[in-house]
Amino acid sequence: MNKLILTGFMGTGKTTLAQLLSIATGIQAVDTDVLISQAVGMTIPEIFERFGEAGFRAWETAILQQIMAKPDPLIVSGGGGLFLHADNRKLAAGATIICLTASPEAIFDRLKATSDRPLLHVEDPLAEIKRLLLERKPIYRQFRWQVDTTQHTPEELVPQIQAIWQRDQQLRQHEVCVVTPEGFYPILFQRGALRTLQEILDVHGFWGHRLIVGTDDRVADLYGERVLSQLENAALVTMPSGESYKNLSTVNTIYEELARLGLDRNGVILALGGGVVGDTFGYVAATYLRGVRFVQIPTTLLAMVDSSVGGKVGVDVPMGKNLIGAFKQPNLVIIDPDVLNSLPAEEHTAGMAEVIKHGLLSGDRRLLDLTLPMETRLRAAVQVKIDIVQRDPYEQGERAYLNLGHTFAHAIERASMYQWRHGDAVGVGLIAAARLSHALGLLSDDDRALIEDVVSRAGLPTSIGYLYPQVIWDAMGTDKKWRDGQSHFIVLKGIGQPSIVKNVPRDTVIMVLESLRNE
Ligand SMILES: NC(=O)c1ccc[n+]([C@@H]2O[C@H](COP(=O)([O-])OP(=O)(O)OC[C@H]3O[C@@H](n4cnc5c(N)ncnc54)[C@H](O)[C@@H]3O)[C@@H](O)[C@H]2O)c1
Known part of the structure; x- marks a missing residue:
């Protein structure tokens, strides 16, 4: 179960419904206003008076952070303005959020007896409710799940909300x-x-x-x-x-x-x-x-x-x-x-080049095992990419490893006037990177042979055809990573051990490319 957050304007029934849902499901219900009051040691009107609305909203964010960090399911009733800030919407993106609505008159009717709503301490509270509802409409309407509470008792709404929560989870389980x-x-x-x-x-x-x-x-x-x-x-x-x-x-x-x-x-x-x-x-x-x-x-x-x-x-x-x-x-x-x-089969094969690349970078051997079901490899390959981009979102470090084989591949694509498929070029690029790594004394002959074998069994090209090594070398010079004029290659020191080498001599690269040329 993920978390359920009931949000919406004051007086739409969030707290009451959270409590009823808690009884129906056995899942704990918490209210952000109550948690804030406890944390600050003041009532909500006191917090508003002392710190202003901005101070209160900062506490809301802090409490939401704590709630979302908890692993257990929870039913949360959130103050009406909880999602006024984009940061809070981001924080809660993993939860099922249901926005409760009601007519201004119904809200006024429900609130007129209470004294703890500082935003309504004005001359004409109904007009103020209408004004605030209009102001917050763009925020509230962005929630997919909306439940109008005007005509219903909280008890009537419990099964409807449970059904929405379940459907939302079904959609998110994958x-x-x-x-x-x-x-x-x-x-x-x-x-x-x-x-x-x-x-x-x-x-x-x-x-x-x-x-x-x-x-x-x-x-x-x-x-x-x-x-x-x-x-x-x-x-x-x-x-x-x-x-x-x-x-x-x-x-x-x-x-x-x-x-x-x-x-x-x-x-x-x-x-x-x-x-x-x-x-x-x-x-x-x-x-x-x-x-x-x-x-x-x-x-x-x-x-x-x-x-x-x-x-x-x-x-x-x-x-x-x-x-x-x-x-x-x-x-x-x-x-x-x-x-x-x-x-088409050839596009599928081209995609296998990146799957294999992810296996070579991460050391996850499932990605090199062509007998496993495609979906297993698909998910594992995506996870490798996720792990790398999470650690280095702007390519300031290890994300560059994702270019394994790509210095060769991009140059091959360019030298062929983009007649080569990207994935095919990456396939032979991986072999070129393996041969280069071996030639530089970094990769064992066994690992080089294993890489060539997987690429070949996947049906990817194992040669550069009749392209000229010198033309490919020249095309490499336009690679973004070569801006400072130094050659720049991702190499392997073993399966799952990528590294970067710069200033590889032209002759070594040409030798590798010559070895990949059709006679
Ligand atoms: N942004 C990145 O991080 C990143 C990473 C790797 C590659 N790339 C880029 O990706 C591009 C290569 O992508 P690609 O290999 O998907 O090529 P592509 O987008 O050209 O698709 C290949 C062909 O398959 C067709 N196609 C697509 N889906 C299909 C389907 N389901 N059924 C039938 N035909 C379908 C397309 O119309 C196209 O003709 C390159 O430009 C490369 O630079 C970007």
Whole structure:
């Protein structure tokens, strides 16, 4: 059971309902006002008088922090203004939040006999209730679950609230959370999630907002109609499929389309597609109107295990790959493994390169065992990415390890005029990184052979074909990590032991590339 928070305006029945629910479920109920009173040693009116509303709100945040840190389920009735601050909304994102509502008259009727409501110590309390309700409407309406208490007794509402709590939990049971410097976001793994998208979005706070489904033309053909038909207030924006369209010209076209559709800052962009769609629409979400909310719905294996998690978005420019970009954390990632059924085999294979990479970085041998069920490896691979980006969200340290094989891969993509699939390039890039690590005396021959064997058994390319090593070396010079003119490679000292080496001699790199060339 997760936590249940009953919020809403004063007089909507939060405390009474929390107590009744506690009796019905046997789960402890707490009230934030009571906890604050106990912590400060004053009544709520005294706290308002002494510290003002701002002081009271600071105590609310502190108490909410304590509540959310407790592992046990809890029923919490929260003061009416609990979610006025975005920080508190972030803190409570893992809980089921139900907003109780009532008409201003009913609220007035319920409160007129009480004297402990400092906000209502005014000449015309009913007018003040109406004013405050109007002011707080934007905050209250963002909660998916709303229960109008005007016409019902608390006893009548208990089963309704229990049913909502249960449904909310069902929808969240397949989630893991990624903690970021700005808060956190959930990753939902759920077969068939694409069929219940509106409900999933509602529960996660996108209720009633304008939705833009960004995708590419191939994914649009497969899923566009299905997704759009079940969403309220949504429009489809498509880009052509393929890496060669991950560029500023596409971004510009998308900006124009969003402006035409009248997307404002409350809008949400959903990136439905592979890494190209996620990177491109993510960059748009980071920059359009200085940023709008963003949901990743990856549809390739590569995007599921890698590009949809971690917040790196961006596009290619003629000078190099991913040279223009931003950090834009998604607000939610929805992974529906069922969509992989339509993925062409070669795209699936390409995604395996990142799965294997995550195994080589973390030492999790399940990721190198191709006999295990795909879903086991999928979840394990996503977890590796989560662990790394949580420890190093802005790539100031170990996150750079995720580029294992990528210095080679990006250069191969570029040298092939982006005719190579990214994942395929990463596959042979992993072999190149293993051979380089071995050539530098860092990796044992057994581990090198193991890496080459896994890459080959996964069906990934094991040679660079007829590409010229010198052309690849030249393309490496445009890599972001080579800004200071020094070569820069992620190497392995063993399985699960990545490291960075700089200033590798050109001849060593060329030798490795020569060994990977078709005769
Ligand atoms: N941002 C990051 O952290 C990060 C990490 C890794 C890779 N990337 C980027 O990801 C991109 C590669 O992603 P990708 O391999 O997903 O390529 P992609 O997005 O081009 O998708 C590959 C192809 O599969 C099609 N497709 C997508 N989903 C499908 C489905 N379910 N069924 C049928 N067809 C489907 C697409 O239309 C496309 O033609 C590269 O640009 C790479 O730089 C980014």
